[in-house]
Amino acid sequence: MNIKIKKIIESCLQEIDLEDEVISKTLSSVDFVEVQKTTSESHGDYYSNIAMKLSKFLRKNPETIAKQIKAIILEKKYEQIKNIEVKKPGFINFFIENSARASIVTKIIKSKNIFDGFKSMNPKKIHLEFVSANPTGPLHVGHGRGLIYGKTLCSILRTQGHDVHTEYYVNNIGKQIDILSISVVLSLMNLKKPFNDVDIYNGKYISTIASKLKIKYEDKLIPLKNDLTKKDSFSSFLEYIMVNLDSYLELRNSVIDIIIYEYIKIDLDELDVVFSNWFLESELIKNNFVYNILDKIKDKDLSYLKDGAIWFKSTKYGDDKDRVLVRANGALTYFATDIAYHSIKLKKYDQIINVWGSDHHGYVPRLLNALKGIGYDTTKISIHLIQFANLYRDGEKISMSTRSGEFITLKSLIDEIGSDAINFFYIDKKIEQHLDFDINTALSKDKDNPVYYIQYAHARIEKIKSKIDLNKLDFDNAQLLESKEQALLRLLNSYEDTFRMAINTLQPQMITNYLYKLSQSFHSYYGNIKIIDDEINYSRVSLIIAIQKVLKDGLNLFNINAPEDM
RNA sequence: GCGUCUGUAGCUCAGUUGGAUAGAGCAUUAGCUUCCGAAGCUAAAGGUCAGAAGUUCGAAUCUUCUCAGGCGCUCCA
Numbered sequence: 001m002n003i004k005i006k007k008i009i010e011s012c013l014q015e016i017d018l019e020d021e022v023i024s025k026t027l028s029s030v031d032f033v034e035v036q037k038t039t040s041e042s043h044g045d046y047y048s049n050i051a052m053k054l055s056k057f058l059r060k061n062p063e064t065i066a067k068q069i070k071a072i073i074l075e076k077k078y079e080q081i082k083n084i085e086v087k088k089p090g091f092i093n094f095f096i097e098n099s100a101r102a103s104i105v106t107k108i109i110k111s112k113n114i115f116d117g118f119k120s121m122n123p124k125k126i127h128l129e130f131v132s133a134n135p136t137g138p139l140h141v142g143h144g145r146g147l148i149y150g151k152t153l154c155s156i157l158r159t160q161g162h163d164v165h166t167e168y169y170v171n172n173i174g175k176q177i178d179i180l181s182i183s184v185v186l187s188l189m190n191l192k193k194p195f196n197d198v199d200i201y202n203g204k205y206i207s208t209i210a211s212k213l214k215i216k217y218e219d220k221l222i223p224l225k226n227d228l229t230k231k232d233s234f235s236s237f238l239e240y241i242m243v244n245l246d247s248y249l250e251l252r253n254s255v256i257d258i259i260i261y262e263y264i265k266i267d268l269d270e271l272d273v274v275f276s277n278w279f280l281e282s283e284l285i286k287n288n289f290v291y292n293i294l295d296k297i298k299d300k301d302l303s304y305l306k307d308g309a310i311w312f313k314s315t316k317y318g319d320d321k322d323r324v325l326v327r328a329n330g331a332l333t334y335f336a337t338d339i340a341y342h343s344i345k346l347k348k349y350d351q352i353i354n355v356w357g358s359d360h361h362g363y364v365p366r367l368l369n370a371l372k373g374i375g376y377d378t379t380k381i382s383i384h385l386i387q388f389a390n391l392y393r394d395g396e397k398i399s400m401s402t403r404s405g406e407f408i409t410l411k412s413l414i415d416e417i418g419s420d421a422i423n424f425f426y427i428d429k430k431i432e433q434h435l436d437f438d439i440n441t442a443l444s445k446d447k448d449n450p451v452y453y454i455q456y457a458h459a460r461i462e463k464i465k466s467k468i469d470l471n472k473l474d475f476d477n478a479q480l481l482e483s484k485e486q487a488l489l490r491l492l493n494s495y496e497d498t499f500r501m502a503i504n505t506l507q508p509q510m511i512t513n514y515l516y517k518l519s520q521s522f523h524s525y526y527g528n529i530k531i532i533d534d535e536i537n538y539s540r541v542s543l544i545i546a547i548q549k550v551l552k553d554g555l556n557l558f559n560i561n562a563p564e565d566m
Numbered sequence: 567g568c569g570u571c572u573g574u575a576g577c578u579c580a581g582u583u584g585g586a587u588a589g590a591g592c593a594u595u596a597g598c599u600u601c602c603g604a605a606g607c608u609a610a611a612g613g614u615c616a617g618a619a620g621u622u623c624g625a626a627u628c629u630u631c632u633c634a635g636g637c638g639c640u641c642c643a
Contacts (some may be wrong), residue, residue: 037582039589049585050624062623081635134643171643311640320568320639322643334643361570387571388636429579432571434636435576441592448592464602494582501582513580513590520577520590522591527598527607534630566577566605 001493002035002046004080006093008527009050011032012072035094037494044085044093051090058396062090096097102477108546113557114553116260117496118503120160127345129152130355132267136180137203138263139410141398144388145220145435147410148426150355151273152508153384155557160503165349168275169341173254173282174334178238180259181252184210185241189221195234209258215329217251218389267411271419273557281337290332290340296374297339317369335363339370346376358385383557384506389426389435405561417442424451427508427558450516452552455563460526462564468536479539484498488543491521495550508558515554522547 010033035048053065058065066086074084083095108114130150133143152168157164180239183201186193187210194200224244231237242248260278268274284290294310297303302313308328312335317321325336345352356364364385368378391398391408398408414422421442428450429435447453480489495514504509522544531540552562 036585038586039582041587043586045583053584080597088586138641174643176643224608307641311641324641329641331641333641338643358571359637359639362643363643365569384573393587433579434572434594438578441578444605449605450591451607453591456603460603460606468604475626500584505583510578510582516580516590523606526602527604530602543596566603 001096001100002037002497003065005046005048005536006033006035008073008076008078008081009035009048009069009092010406012069013050015072016068032318033042037497038093040488043087043091044083044251045493046094046096048092048094049090050287051086051092055090063088066090066092068217082498097435098481098486099477101486101489102475102480104489105477105546106475106544108431108492108549109542111549114495114550115159115499115557120162123161123163124350125165125348126157127165127166127167127349128157128343128349128353128355129169131273133172133264134176135259135264136176136201136427137259138205139267139392141408141410141413142389142408142435144413145271145426145431146355146357146386147268148423149384149386149431149508151271152427152558153353153355155507155559156503156506156508157292159315159557165276166274167276170256170278170280171334172253172280173285174331177252177256179234181248181255182234182238182241182552184213184255185217185221185251188214188217189225189228190348191225191228191514193229193232197230198234200234205259208497211256212258213251213254216254217247220245220247226511251402267409267414269412270414271422272343275279279341281341282342284337284344285332290337291344293340293374294336294439297325297370300373300375302370302373303354312370312519314366314369317365317373319366321367321370330443335366335370338367339374342367342371342381343376345372346371346380352381354381354383356385357384358387361385379476384431387434388429389437391437391439395438420455422451423558423560424512428512450512451560453523454515454519454555455561455566456564458548458555459564459566461522461544461551464531464541464544464549467532468541470541472536472538473542475542476539479537480543482529484521484529485540487541487546488518488525490519491518492546492550510527511554515551518547518550 013033030055033048033050034053035046038044038047051069054060054065055062061140063086065306070084070086071080080100081094082097082098085095087093096299101258111117128150130153131139133141139147154164154166171470179198180201183206186200187207204382224240227244228240229239231240245251274298294303297312303310303325307313309324310326311322312325313322323335324333326332341350364383368381371381372378391413403437417439425437425442426435441449442451443449445452495518497513498510502508503515525544529540531537531544555562
C-alpha cells in the first residue's frame with residue numbers, strides 16, 4: 001500500500017511545475033519520495049514528508065506545497081484513499097479505506113507462511129560460524145547468547161532463501177587444550193597440585209572424564225608420578241609428560257572427543273542446533289595450509305623474524321604493536337591459524353558471518369588487515385559482536401567463571417527454564433546491548449514473562465476456534481468497526497515492514513517486540529469485545545485467526561512453541 | 567593511557583535507520599469475574615532521552631567534545 005501511495009505522489013509531482021533542474025536533482029533519486037506508516041492513528045495510515053523536502057528547492061512554504069499535492073490527488077479520486085490531511089510543518093497524511101486496511105486479514109489467512117514473501121532476489125552462499133566455544137568444558141550460560149543468536153541468524157537467512165552453511169570452529173590445539181589435558185592427567189593420578197604459572201581446570205566434569213580414561217592410561221602414568229610431583233610449573237610438567245608419555249597426543253584427542261560428543265553436542269541437541277560442519281583447527285596444520293598462508297604474508301613483506309618468533313606488521317595498520325604469528329617455540333598462534341581458516345572461507349563463500357563475543361573486538365581489525373594484506377576482499381566478512389549476558393536470580397547476579405568450575409551449565413539452565421524461554425530471551429535484546437537475563441522472569445507464568453504472554457494469546461485464540469464451526473468462516477470488513485479492531489488491523493498491516501526491516505538488518509528483537517505488541521493488542525481486544533456472543537461474528541474470528549497465524553509463524557521462526565493449550 | 571560498545575521513567579528495555587505529543591513490562595496507586603481461559607483487562611502516576619555545542623524545516627537517532635559504566639589492549643583463544 002505504501003508503494004502505491006508513493007507512485008501516486010510521484011505521478012502527481014509531474015503535474016506540479018517544477019523546474020527541470022529540480023526534477024533532475026530530486027526525482028532522479030529513487031527514494032526521494034518517502035511514504036511511511038504513521039505512529040499515531042490521528043495522523044492516518046501513511047504519511048509523506050515530500051512537501052518539506054521540496055520546499056528547499058521550490059523556496060516555498062512546505063504547507064502550501066502539501067496543499068497543492070493534496071488537491072491534485074483528491075481530484076483524481078483513488079478508490080482506496082478515503083481522505084488526505086495536511087498537518088503542521090507540511091506532512092501529508094493519507095487515510096485509507098477500511099476495506100483496504102482489512103484486506104490484510106484474508107491475505108494472511110491465505111498465505112502458507114507469513115515469511116514466504118521475504119525471499120531474497122539474489123540468494124547467496126553464506127558461511128555462518130557461531131558458538132565455537134573452546135572444547136575445554138561443557139557449554140555454560142555465557143555461551144548461550146551467541147549460540148541462540150547464531151542459530152536465529154541461520155533461520156532468518158534461510159527464510160530469505162540463502163544457502164547457509166553453519167560451522168563450529170573447534171580450537172583443538174594450543175595451550176588451553178594442553179591445560180585441559182593436564183588437568184585430566186592430574187585427576188587420573190590423584191595428584192592435587194597448584195602450578196605457579198597457570199590455573200588448571202577443576203570442574204566436576206574433569207574427574208568424570210578421567211574416570212572414563214582410567215583403564216587406558218592409569219598404568220602408564222603411575223611410574224611417572226614420582227618425578228612429576230617435583231615439577232611445580234605447568235610448562236615443565238607438560239614437557240615431562242610429552243617426553244615420557246608417548247600416548248599423550250592420543251590422550252589429548254580423547255579428552256576433546258569426550259567433551260565434544262558427550263557434553264557440547266548433547267547440549268546443542270537440546271536446542272535443536274545442528275551444525276553443517278565441525279571444523280578442526282588442527283586440520284589447518286595437517287595439510288600445511290597455515291604455512292602456505294604464512295609464506296604469502298612473508299612475500300607481501302608483512303612479517304619479520306624477531307626474538308625467535310615471526311611477527312605480523314600490524315602496526316602498519318594502526319595497531320599498538322606487532323603481533324606474533326609463530327612463537328619462538330615454533331607453535332602457531334590462534335591468530336595465524338585464524339587467518340588461514342578465513343582464507344578458506346573467503347574462497348568458497350559469497351558472504352561470511354562470524355558471531356563472536358564482544359571481548360574479541362580488538363582482534364577484529366588485526367585479522368581483517370592481515371587478510372586484506374594478502375589480497376582478500378574482506379568486505380565479504382561481517383563480524384557480529386555480542387555483548388555479555390548476566391544472569392540474575394532473586395535479584396542477585398550469578399557469576400560464571402569457567403576455570404573455577406563454578407559456572408552454570410547451559411544444560412542446567414535449559415532444564416530449569418525450558419528451551420522456549422532460552423530461545424526468546426537471548427535474542428530479545430539488541431546484541432550491542434548488555435543483557436540482564438532474569439531467571440525469575442523466565443520462570444514466571446504471567447504477563448511479566450513475554451514468552452508466556454505471547455503463547456497465551458496463541459492458546460486463547462485456539463480455544464475460541466475449537467468452539468465454532470470453521471467451515472462457516474466468512475469475512476466482511478464492515479463487521480470490524482470497533483476501534484480495537486481498527487488498531488489490530490493497523491498493527492497487522494505493519495508486520496511486513498517490521499519483519500522486512502528485522503530480516504534485512506538481522507535484528508531478531510524487532511520481530512519479538514512486534515509479536516509482543518500484537519499479543520498485547522489482542523489481549524486487550526479479547527478482554528473488551530465478545531467474539532462469540534449470542535451470534536458468532538465470523539469476521540472477528542477471521543481477524544483473530546490471522547493474528548494467530550502471525551504469532552505462530554513468528555514464534556516458529558525462533559524455534560519457540562506455539563501451544564494450542566497450556 | 568589507547569581502542570571499542572553502552573548510557574532513554576525507580577528497575578529491565580523498545581523506539582520501524584532524521585519525523586508529529588518519546589513507548590512497553592515490572593514496581594507503585596485505584597478499579598474490573600453470574601459472560602469466549604483473570605496465565606487476563608481498565609485507568610492513574612512516573613522523562614532535562616547522561617551533559618554541552620553543532621548540522622536543518624525537524625535530533626533519542628547524525629557530527630564533535632565532556633562525564634559515567636562494560637569489554638579489550640598475552641609469544642592466551
